[in-house]
Amino acid sequence: MTSAVVVLARLLPPLRPEWRRIVGSYAIATASLCALAAIGVLTALGVGGAVVHGSWPPAAWWIALGALVLVRTVLTWREMDVSHALAYRVLARLRMALFDAYSRSVPGRRREHSGRAASVALTDIEKLEFFYAHTVAQIGAALTLFVGALVCAVAVMPAVGLVMLGGALAVALTAWAGAGPARRVGAQEQRERETQSERLVDALGALREILAYGLQDRVVREAVAGTRRSARISRRREAISHLVDGTRELILAVVVIGVIAVALVQRGTDDAHAALLPALVALAVTGVAAVADAARTVSELHPLIASADRVGAGLRRPPVVAPVDDPIPLPDGPLGVRFGRVSFSYDDRSEVVHDWSLDVAPGEHVGLAGPSGAGKSTVIALAARLWDPDAGAVALTDESGAAYPLGRVRDADLRRVVAVVEQDARLFHGTVRENLLRGDGIRSDGELRDALTRVGADDWIALDDELGEHGVRLSGGQRARLALARALCREPRILIVDEITASLDAESERIISDVLGAFPGTVIAASHRRETLGAFARVVRVG
Template sequence: MSGGTASVLARLIPPLRPEWRRIVGSYVLATTSLLALAAIGVLAALSVGGAVVHGQWPSAAWWVALVALVLLRTLLTWREMDVSHALAYRVLARLRVALFDAYARSVPARRREHSGRAASVAMTDIEKLEFFYAHTLAQLGASVTLFVAALGVAAVLMPAAAVVMVLGAALVALTAWVGAGATRRVGEEEQGERERLSERLVDALGALREVLAYGLQDRVVADAVAATRRSVRTARRREFLAGVIDGSRELILTGVLIGVVASALFVGGVGDPRSAALAPAVLALAVAGVAAIADAAHTLSELHPLVASAARVDEGLRRSPVVAPVVDARPVPAGPLGIRFHDVEFSYDDRTRVLRRWSAEVHPGEHVGIAGPSGAGKSTVIALAARLWDPDGGEIALVDSNGRGMPLREVAEEDLRAAVAVVEQDARLFHGTVRDNLLRGTAGRTDADLVGILDRVGARDWISLDDELGEHGVRLSGGQRARLALARALCREPRILIVDEITASLDPTTEKAISQVLAEVDATVVVASHRRETLARLGRVLRVEPPAGAASPSE
């Protein structure tokens, strides 16, 4: 295993630290199983040597040992499979939870990313890696241990055979090193093809209505088939390279057999009964040891696609958090809360500045609108107020009724989420019942409370708590989703309610109803909108204008 390969795979060890005892246990099982198999071969070979040279049949002790080893090997094989499968699920869970935590700290990101790539990393890449850490790693360690043990025994019984084993193992390792570059390039190409295919499929499924409306089904299918064929051709190239390398290892293993036989005949002496009797056992030992190294080399040659997957998972785990962690959290002031923006500046990673020295204050209990042209930064202000991002400069603070401010960066995450609720324009509903969705992020609400909130947002007449919503609330209209998203936020009884363009695509009747609900909320309300009806019901409107010379980013 090259240093680069080892370093990439080693970087994923920290999330798996809680499983280290099980990983070591898997190695012990695999090693004991391989040693038992090698011992069975050596015992059988010893009996052949004794029968041919000395005319002695195996003793009763030999039969007992052989039967015991066979039973041990059977038991260990079953146990090893059981342990590795259980460990694989734990590794899968550990890596996915670690990746989810990294995305939770860094999403929504301030850079352009493709959800298809993220899905490929979370699903395909981690599924490949689970088998490596749960099974392959133990097998590699067991193979090396078996070779070292076989080499030590061979050095005692027949030193010349041990020299042949070392030469054979070196040649096997050389095949892995020679084929590493080509195999790695083809493996990366194959992984890239699969990743691009995943992106295309995610795009097509996400825009399914547009695909059907424009009659693009045949084109989507043709693109997917073409991408699949390219991936298959690349996979065949990789398999061909692997076959050539494996064939070379088989030739080397044959050479080891010939070398051990030659060392027994010529170095040990043609007429030496001891060498003749030990030759089959040493031959079995050499084959077991070098074959283990050959298996390890084959496994290593197949790791290059895994290295690409490990690099992508590692990149995901190392994502920079979008907000700085709170070091010394302060308690949130009691009572009504407002929010203050002072000289706030913000820009996206690959775009020009959106906010430049923007200041405003929303007093506790006040209902305020945020208006401005498309792309001016209204949604950015909303995200900053909810601390989904940190500003590049300036300060955002919660304000109590006495005007004292507490910077958001000093508020513990759980306290901030308890005080501030956000309803975004494209707020997602979760798969499950209405009750499940309303109780997300809150507790202690009775069904009577939930029904009251549904009535408050005008949803009680057309939906019940036990109704299934489907993925993202697909069975609902845009206005119905907006009402339920608002109801979910109200269930938390926030002291600050932040709403982003919730009425942007609603009909006038639904917009009026939602605006009326917002007007009646007994809390500080900040609403970003470009609709006059929505803004007219708010006490004050703040303007956001794009900085001079700035491009208009999408919000």
């Protein structure tokens, strides 16, 4: 239980701006539960008096009961309104914090699975939003209600308070006893669902290959088998939950019997005490039931604990680039790139780039050659500061030769002057215009059309054409041209491309090579194709 509290508490810092709303939600939930409890106790008191004395309750009783019902109705509506609004804010806060962590720590370097990352970013946070917006308030309100009911019971009849306390402790023990098995089964269920999610993400990402090789039946069989395994585990978890719930119901029945017994023993069966007995039973049941509800909620938190642990791990991801503590401004005019004895490795593997140096003068066009795995893509990523080198330094240079280390350049300033086009550059779902504006959101349609013309795309696509997910309706050459046009819309001073002509037809390769050759700024292009590298006056070998 302590570890669960620690895991859930780790997510509180991003939610700090919402603490007033969380406290307000707890206050409303507590008032609503107290009103409901008061309705039950007051009703039992009125009914007990009517049965014992044979007369209707007085007018004050009816007025108080009506007022409580009205207050409960208003509070219920208000609680729903506040918790739903808070849930959206919690969702936004956690997503922003997680995406900010991912922006500082590129997943690719750590060989992480995109399906797991998507599960954390979407499914896990959606589970947690309801917990922090509603469940926390409900647990706090239930415990507050129990304390209030216990105080009232002790004030009226101390022995009833002892029965309530014993029942509450027994209910709490059920949560403790059922927590272990429920947590183990819940973790197993979550792992099965994660595996299923990863397989489906892989299948959707490789849909063309699956159809080409006729693997769709196998994918469906694996999905069905995984769903059945998950269903079996879910049934085991539900069986544990039903067993614990049944035990709590038995405890509540014992509490009712105990309250009646101690009341009869201590106060006898005179009319006044007999009329009070239903109210005491209602008070005791209300208090212990509140603890039972809280215990049930706590015992069902194991999927949330796993989700919170994954989200917390995402928030604590170490950055792959160090924060800029003492930023320096970039000068106007052309910029070059200087690699000073840089080394870099992925995770704990051997170095991909070792003690490598290169000076690219402002305005120079340089090609990077080398076999697959030599480190060309790594050099590209270091030049764009997607990663920091393990050793050495990368800097921008001006025409006088002055260096501006990337570690001291604000990210926003760097993105304005450097544009990157990778081999598998992704196009986004939406129109051509929306994709081009992701490069720079302040371009006119005329400027966007000019960019399409520069890459030879204006005769086969228009700004309002829909691309589909990842540009699925386009060929590889067409996607490469649009990705290059998107980079050109930024009007960068340094253009970095990575294997952009790989697997393209001769015509697409020629067009892209012409665009790179006509680019007025600095160009660094990695390629393994002789035709592409032949367009560069200077070619440097990597590896």
